Amino acid sequence: MNANKIPDIIIGRLPIYLRALQRMAEKGVQTTSSQELGERVGISAAQIRKDISQFGEFGKQGTGYRISFLTDKLREILKIDRIWDVAVVGAGDVGHALARYQGFVDRGFRVVMVFDNDQAKVGQKIDEFIVKDTSVMVEEIRKAGIQVAMLTVPATAAQEATDMLVKAGVKAILNYAPISLNVPEGVHVQHTDPVTHLQRMTYYL
Amino acid sequence: MNANKIPDIIIGRLPIYLRALQRMAEKGVQTTSSQELGERVGISAAQIRKDISQFGEFGKQGTGYRISFLTDKLREILKIDRIWDVAVVGAGDVGHALARYQGFVDRGFRVVMVFDNDQAKVGQKIDEFIVKDTSVMVEEIRKAGIQVAMLTVPATAAQEATDMLVKAGVKAILNYAPISLNVPEGVHVQHTDPVTHLQRMTYYL
Numbered sequence: 001m002n003a004n005k006i007p008d009i010i011i012g013r014l015p016i017y018l019r020a021l022q023r024m025a026e027k028g029v030q031t032t033s034s035q036e037l038g039e040r041v042g043i044s045a046a047q048i049r050k051d052i053s054q055f056g057e058f059g060k061q062g063t064g065y066r067i068s069f070l071t072d073k074l075r076e077i078l079k080i081d082r083i084w085d086v087a088v089v090g091a092g093d094v095g096h097a098l099a100r101y102q103g104f105v106d107r108g109f110r111v112v113m114v115f116d117n118d119q120a121k122v123g124q125k126i127d128e129f130i131v132k133d134t135s136v137m138v139e140e141i142r143k144a145g146i147q148v149a150m151l152t153v154p155a156t157a158a159q160e161a162t163d164m165l166v167k168a169g170v171k172a173i174l175n176y177a178p179i180s181l182n183v184p185e186g187v188h189v190q191h192t193d194p195v196t197h198l199q200r201m202t203y204y205l
Numbered sequence: 206m207n208a209n210k211i212p213d214i215i216i217g218r219l220p221i222y223l224r225a226l227q228r229m230a231e232k233g234v235q236t237t238s239s240q241e242l243g244e245r246v247g248i249s250a251a252q253i254r255k256d257i258s259q260f261g262e263f264g265k266q267g268t269g270y271r272i273s274f275l276t277d278k279l280r281e282i283l284k285i286d287r288i289w290d291v292a293v294v295g296a297g298d299v300g301h302a303l304a305r306y307q308g309f310v311d312r313g314f315r316v317v318m319v320f321d322n323d324q325a326k327v328g329q330k331i332d333e334f335i336v337k338d339t340s341v342m343v344e345e346i347r348k349a350g351i352q353v354a355m356l357t358v359p360a361t362a363a364q365e366a367t368d369m370l371v372k373a374g375v376k377a378i379l380n381y382a383p384i385s386l387n388v389p390e391g392v393h394v395q396h397t398d399p400v401t402h403l404q405r406m407t408y409y410l
Contacts, residue, residue, distance in 0.1 A: 008247045011408050015401035023385050040385075042213045079407045086403070093305065097298035098399060102360070103383035107400045108407065147410055148403060155307070172406035174399055178308035180228050188409055190402040194303060194379060195312045196220035197395040198291070198353060201377035202284045202313065203216050204393055205352055 010051050011078075016041050017048065018074045022107075025067050033064035080108025087141055087170070089161050090152035091116035091124070091131045094176050098150055099126040109148065113140060117157070134161070141168035148172045155179040215256045216283075221246050222253065223279045227312075230272050238269035285313025292346055292375070294366050295357035296321035296329070296336045299381050303355055304331040314353065318345060322362070339366070346373035353377045360384040 020040045024032060034045035034052075041048075052058055052065075058073050059065040075081045086109050088095050099114050114126060117134035124131045132140065141149075149170045153161050158177035165173060172188045175181055181189050225245045229237060239250035239257075246253075257263055257270075263278050264270040280286045291314050293300050304319050319331055322339035329336045337345065346354075354375045358366050363382035370378060377393045380386055386394050 007249070008405075009249075009252070012405050014408075015404035018404065019396075019398065019401060044212070044214075047214070077408065078404045079410060080404055084403070084407060093298045093302035097302065100298065101383075101399065103398060103400055107404070109400060109403055148407070150399060150403075171410050172403065174402050174406075178306075188406040190406055191224075192397065192399065192402050193224065193308060194306065194355060194397065195308055195314060196224060197379050197397050198289070198314055198355075198377065199220035199223065199283045199285055199312070200213075200217050201379075201393040201395055202289060202353070203219075203282065205284060205376050 006054050010054060013041075013043065013047075013051055014074055014078055016043075017052070018071065018078070021067050021071045021074070025071065029067060031064050031066055034059070037065070075108070078108070082108065084109050084148045085112040085144060085146045086110065087112065087137075087146050087149045087165075088114045088152065089116075089134070089137070089149055089165065090154075090157075090176075091118070091121045091126065092152060094152040095150075096126055098152065099129050111150075112144065112146065117153075134164070138164050138168040141165070141170060146170065148174075150174045150176065151181075152176045211259050215259060218248065218252075218256055219279055219283055221248075222257070223276065223283070226272050226276050226279070230276065234272060236269050236271055239264070242270075280313070283313070287313065289314050289353045290317040290349060290351045291315065292317065292342075292351050292354045292370075293319045293357065294321075294339070294342070294354055294370065295359075295362075295381075296323070296326045296331065297357060299357040300355075301331055303357065304334050316355075317349065317351065320345075322358075339369070343369050343373040346370070346375060351375065353379075355379045355381065356386075357381045 020037055034048040038045040038048050055077055058070050088098050088111055091114050099111055104110055114129045115132050115134045115137045121131050122133045147170055149165050151161055151173055155177045158179050162181045166183055166187055175189055175191045183189055225242055239253040243250040243253050260282055263275050293303050293316055296319050304316050309315055319334045320337050320339045320342045326336050327338045352375055354370050356366055356378055360382045363384050367386045371388060371392055380394055380396045388394055
C-alpha cells in the first residue's frame with residue numbers, strides 16, 4: 001500500500017471516525033460495527049468499510065471493530081500517536097478560546113505559544129500563556145521546531161502572518177480568517193468556518 | 206429528482222464548493238471547470254461533476270461552469286438564497302468571536318441574539334448585542350421564530366442548553382462544545398472542532 005495515493009477526501013474522514021470512536025470508548029463501549037459508526041457520523045457503512053480497508057484489515061466480518069485497536073490504528077495513520085506542539089497566531093477572541101480549549105487533551109496536540117502584533121496584547125496572560133510579540137515569531141517557532149499553527153488574525157493580516165509561519169518552518173496551518181491563503185507546495189492549510197457547517201444544515205430545513 | 210435521497214456526504218461538500226466559487230467571483234473570475242475547482246478544494250474533478258450533476262445540468266462540456274449561475278443554484282439548493290437568523294448560546298470567547306464574525310455577510314446567516322446563564326455576562330454588550338439571560342431563551346427564540354443556533358457553552362452545560370433550544374423550536378445546531386448532543390429526529394447537529402482539522406493535516410507531515 002502506498003499511503004501517498006490515498007485520496008485526501010478519505011483522510012479527511014478518518015478524524016471524524018476517530019472522534020466518534022473515542023466518544024464511544026469514553027462510554028465504556030468496546031466494539032462497534034460500520035453500521036453503528038455510520039449512524040453516528042452520518043456516513044454509510046459501506047463507505048466506512050471501504051475507507052478503513054485502505055489501510056489494512058482492522059475489523060472482522062460478523063464481530064466488527066474492536067474500538068481500542070481501531071483507535072490506535074487511526075492515531076498511528078494520522079500521526080497523532082505523539083503530541084504536536086502548536087502555535088496560536090492572534091490573541092483575539094478565537095485565539096483566547098483556542099489557548100484555553102480543553103478538547104486537545106489526548107488527541108495529539110497542545111498549544112505552546114500565542115502571538116499577537118498588538119502591543120496592547122503582548123505580555124498579557126491567557127491562563128498559563130504570555131502573549132508574545134509577532135516580531136519574534138519566526139525565530140521562536142523555528143527554535144522550538146513547531147510545525148503546526150492556528151491562525152486567528154483578521155483577514156487583512158492573514159497572508160503576512162502565513163508568510164512568516166512558512167518562513168519559520170510551519171507545515172500545517174488551521175486558518176480561521178475568512179480568506180484564502182497562498183502557501184508553497186508542502187505546506188497544508190485547512191480552513192474552518194462556521195458558515196459552511198450552517199449551510200450544510202439549512203439544506204434540511 | 207428526489208432531493209431527500211441525496212447522501213448527506215454530498216450535501217456537506219456543496220458549501221465547500223460554494224465558498225471556493227465565491228472567492229473566485231470576488232477576484233473577478235467568471236467561469237471555472239471541475240478541474241480548477243477541484244484543485245482549490247482538494248476534491249477530484251470527477252467527484253465534483255458527479256456531486257453537482259445530482260441537482261441538474263449546471264455546466265457545459267468544454268466551457269465548464271458559469272460561476273454566478275452555479276453559485277445561485279447552490280445557494281438555492283442549500284436554502285441560503287435567504288437570510289437565516291441565528292442565536293448564539295454562550296457569551297464566552299467563542300460566543301464573542303461569533304457575534305463579531307465578519308464572515309456571515311452575504312452567506313445566508315446573521316446573528317440576532319446572544320444568551321448566557323452567567324449573571325456577570327447578562328446585560329453586557331458585544332458590539333450591538335446585549336447578552337440575554339438563558340432563562341428567557343426558550344421564549345425569545347420561539348417568539349422570533351429562530352431555527353438556527355450556535356452552541357458555545359462548556360461541555361457540562363451543552364445538553365441542557367440543547368434541550369432548551371429544541372424546546373424553543375430550533376432545528377439546526379452548530380456545536381462548539383466537545384461533547385455529543387442528543388437531539389430528537391428532525392433536529393440537525395453539526396460539530397465543529399479544531400482537532401479534526403489538525404488531524405487531517407498531520408497525516409501529511
